[in-house]
Amino acid sequence: LAKTTQPISMDSYEGQEVNITCSHNNIATNDYITWYQQFPSQGPRFIIQGYKTKVTNEVASLFIPADRKSSTLSLPRVSLSDTAVYYCLVASMDMGRRALTFGSGTRLQVQP
Amino acid sequence: DADVTQTPRNRITKTGKRIMLECSQTKGHDRMYWYRQDPGLGLQLIYYSFDVKDINKGEISDGYSVSRQAQAKFSLSLESAIPNQTALYFCATSDPRYGNTIYFGEGSWLTVV
Numbered sequence: 001l002a003k004t005t006q007p008i009s010m011d012s013y014e015g016q017e018v019n020i021t022c023s024h025n026n027i028a029t030n031d032y033i034t035w036y037q038q039f040p041s042q043g044p045r046f047i048i049q050g051y052k053t054k055v056t057n058e059v060a061s062l063f064i065p066a067d068r069k070s071s072t073l074s075l076p077r078v079s080l081s082d083t084a085v086y087y088c089l090v091a092s093m094d095m096g097r098r099a100l101t102f103g104s105g106t107r108l109q110v111q112p
Numbered sequence: 113d114a115d116v117t118q119t120p121r122n123r124i125t126k127t128g129k130r131i132m133l134e135c136s137q138t139k140g141h142d143r144m145y146w147y148r149q150d151p152g153l154g155l156q157l158i159y160y161s162f163d164v165k166d167i168n169k170g171e172i173s174d175g176y177s178v179s180r181q182a183q184a185k186f187s188l189s190l191e192s193a194i195p196n197q198t199a200l201y202f203c204a205t206s207d208p209r210y211g212n213t214i215y216f217g218e219g220s221w222l223t224v225v
Contacts, residue, residue: 034213043116043202043216044155087154091212100145100206100214101171104154 009107022088116217135203144186145204193224
């Protein structure tokens, strides 16, 4: 698995756009980038996945530059309920015999 | 109903006791995982299984054992529980046929006193 680096924590206010960047310098050609969200005492849940350029769904956008060495999760107009830990994973669809491991994630705190 | 179900959801046990956490899934996925999460920290992989006959150690397997009874069932055992195994335990599934998205259970709080 490509090693990922994220900020440990971020603070924001309600209504602001939040961008969380993940660095993955050794991403492989067939790797995808997936983001998960975890609320306290709950299991992480899938937010968004992408391979290149931009992906958008009803929850977030994912921006991936041409070199794919980083990616940015964008949360538009955050609310208090977006306070959570966000994990970036980089892995291929066919993992072979490798398991999916998580880093420490980014703890987002949204203030009123 | 949840796709990934864990039992028990909460358990308090004494040091030295054997405890089993059970997990079942209805997603039909081949791969199943057990993760541990200490308060305020990230997820650590304990064991993972690619199918019924393929079980592998993760980052922190010491003190734990697992059993994959069927494609849908994956249990985690603490043979002799100790207080520093107090944590939140998650079972999860994924399948490369479906993009390898990981689906987590609701977690099992285990307290060892």
